[in-house]
Amino acid sequence: MVAASCAIVALQLSTGSVHIPLASVWNSLLLNESAESMHLTILWDSRVPRSLAAILAGAALSWSGMLMQTLFRNPLAGPSMLGISSGASLGVALLVLAGGGVVQLGGLPGYISIAAAAFAGAFLLLACVLLIANRFANESTLLIFGIMLTFFTSAIVDALQSRAGNEALRSYVSWGMGNFGDCNYIELLLLAIGLAISIALSLRILPRLNVMLLGERYAQTMGVDVKKTRTTMMIATGLLAGCATAFCGPISFIGLAVPHVSRWITQSADHKKNMLSTLWLGAIIALCCDWLSRMSALPLNTIASALGAPFVVILIFKWKRFRPLI
Amino acid sequence: MSITNQLEARNLVLSFPGKTLLNATSLTIESGMVTSLQGRNGTGKSTLLRCLAGLHAPTAGEVMLNGTPISKMSVLERSRFIGALWTERVRIPGISVQDLVLMGTFNSGRSSETSSTKLVNECVEELGISDLANSPLDRLSDGELQKAMIARALAQQPSFLLLDEPTTYLDYVAKEELMKTLVHICNSRGVGILFTSHDLDIIRTYTHRKLELKDAAITQID
Numbered sequence: 001m002v003a004a005s006c007a008i009v010a011l012q013l014s015t016g017s018v019h020i021p022l023a024s025v026w027n028s029l030l031l032n033e034s035a036e037s038m039h040l041t042i043l044w045d046s047r048v049p050r051s052l053a054a055i056l057a058g059a060a061l062s063w064s065g066m067l068m069q070t071l072f073r074n075p076l077a078g079p080s081m082l083g084i085s086s087g088a089s090l091g092v093a094l095l096v097l098a099g100g101g102v103v104q105l106g107g108l109p110g111y112i113s114i115a116a117a118a119f120a121g122a123f124l125l126l127a128c129v130l131l132i133a134n135r136f137a138n139e140s141t142l143l144i145f146g147i148m149l150t151f152f153t154s155a156i157v158d159a160l161q162s163r164a165g166n167e168a169l170r171s172y173v174s175w176g177m178g179n180f181g182d183c184n185y186i187e188l189l190l191l192a193i194g195l196a197i198s199i200a201l202s203l204r205i206l207p208r209l210n211v212m213l214l215g216e217r218y219a220q221t222m223g224v225d226v227k228k229t230r231t232t233m234m235i236a237t238g239l240l241a242g243c244a245t246a247f248c249g250p251i252s253f254i255g256l257a258v259p260h261v262s263r264w265i266t267q268s269a270d271h272k273k274n275m276l277s278t279l280w281l282g283a284i285i286a287l288c289c290d291w292l293s294r295m296s297a298l299p300l301n302t303i304a305s306a307l308g309a310p311f312v313v314i315l316i317f318k319w320k321r322f323r324p325l326i
Numbered sequence: 327m328s329i330t331n332q333l334e335a336r337n338l339v340l341s342f343p344g345k346t347l348l349n350a351t352s353l354t355i356e357s358g359m360v361t362s363l364q365g366r367n368g369t370g371k372s373t374l375l376r377c378l379a380g381l382h383a384p385t386a387g388e389v390m391l392n393g394t395p396i397s398k399m400s401v402l403e404r405s406r407f408i409g410a411l412w413t414e415r416v417r418i419p420g421i422s423v424q425d426l427v428l429m430g431t432f433n434s435g436r437s438s439e440t441s442s443t444k445l446v447n448e449c450v451e452e453l454g455i456s457d458l459a460n461s462p463l464d465r466l467s468d469g470e471l472q473k474a475m476i477a478r479a480l481a482q483q484p485s486f487l488l489l490d491e492p493t494t495y496l497d498y499v500a501k502e503e504l505m506k507t508l509v510h511i512c513n514s515r516g517v518g519i520l521f522t523s524h525d526l527d528i529i530r531t532y533t534h535r536k537l538e539l540k541d542a543a544i545t546q547i548d
Contacts, residue, residue, distance in 0.1 A: 136437055223405030224431055225401050226401075268422075269425075325418070325420025
């Protein structure tokens with residue numbers, strides 16, 4: 001796995017419209033010098049931040065998928081289930097589509113405005129779900145509420161799209177296709193901070209996550225404060241999915257599929273065994289998808305879904321040992 | 327000198343709109359005794375168990391654990407006194423029997439992995455499922471799964487076990503095996519056991535005390 005990770009990072013950094021030899025990549029990264037100055041520019045301005053975005057967002061989406069599947073005890077749950085992704089989409093749609101293509105909040109630059117709108121949308125919807133969760137909902141009610149909220153926000157986004165001008169529509173659709181290539185170093189820092197906070201929160205509740213798999217009634221009689229744990233899980237997921245969606249667009253598939261692949265590799269649903277592998281696999285798979293997306297000039301979401309879905313189907317049918325482990 | 331623990335329901339009222347399940351009923355469960363609770367479907371046996379476990383707030387009255395209201399105790403504190411088996415079957419393929427029983431030690435906050443493993447092995451052995459320790463839960467028979475779930479509850483090191491229909495879906499041999507194990511746990515560890523059942527044979531053979539829930543009241547049967 002380490003060798004495969006190194007190989008994909010090397011491939012990501014050296015290949016593209018301009019080929020950079022591995023020796024040059026090495027010198028540029030370690031010594032900040034290269035025979036051709038253009039290589040330095042391409043690496044530091046484009047490929048390095050892009051790769052870091054893929055690593056951070058892939059890890060974030062995968063772990064948020066794992067948390068959602070545990071929270072709902074449902075192998076089909078993903079980061080989009082709580083309406084977080086659609087909340088982010090709604091925020092961006094309101095800014096881009098309702099704003100008639102003007103993507104600026106106050107005096108902020110366009111990219112920060114989009115990220116801020118996505119964050120605001122994601123956390124607004126998360127706040128709604130948290131409110132419901134802490135008042136009356138059990139896990140099934142919460143799941144249905146999250147899905148209904150997703151439908152409702154999608155309806156608003158559809159209405160905005162139907163009335164938007166061409167330029168605004170193009171900006172929104174382009175964000176919606178997902179892209180690791182638009183992140184600058186400030187955004188990467190914010191993404192890394194979001195991931196670090198969520199990992200710290202997850203580590204605090206790690207022993208409780210396994211117990212949560214048995215259901216709320218068992219978890220309570222086994223000493224788990226279900227409401228607190230559920231709230232922590234939702235905040236961690238909101239941060240992970242919110243950050244990744246804000247900076248890289250709504251990326252499908254990775255959050256749903258990677259936790260299953262990780263459990264298949266560890267042959268266990270134990271969160272202690274799966275945390276590192278999920279984060280790692282998420283990063284690697286996102287890097288692979290991004291590399292393929294660049295090579296084929298197809299949108300990231302197209303690659304992730306078109307190649308990822310058949311891959312999981314093949315796993316299920318070809319390897320009998322592969323089955324959802326929750 | 328052995329310490330006698332008491333789980334007590336005082337003047338418990340349990341009612342829903344249009345239906346009263348319990349009407350100012352009192353009940354005491356003591357350690358070292360196997361108590362059965364029978365009654366027709368829908369009379370409120372499971373709801374009473376959930377009340378005693380602190381998962382369901384009664385309409386009136388109080389559940390006391392060694393003289394302390396259970397509502398004043400934290401979830402973690404309660405789990406150190408009460409282990410439970412509910413009717414949901416948990417068949418998660420990615421969890422082995424050993425993983426499941428290890429989850430039971432969550433409430434002890436054990437810092438040493440060795441002491442947790444030792445406790446898990448003891449519980450698995452006591453339930454006679456050592457050979458299944460590495461089996462995933464979805465590969466167990468109903469009887470084996472019930473034993474694994476009870477071993478998990480035992481790993482909480484509780485004073486009381488509340489078991490909701492533990493013998494349902496089991497064949498007669500498995501029922502007998504399970505009940506013998508429960509009586510052994512009660513005698514060896516001094517755990518107080520309250521279980522609900524419709525199986526009169528099992529109730530007659532394996533319990534120290536028989537209760538019936540009927541017409542919103544609990545009566546003792548001789």
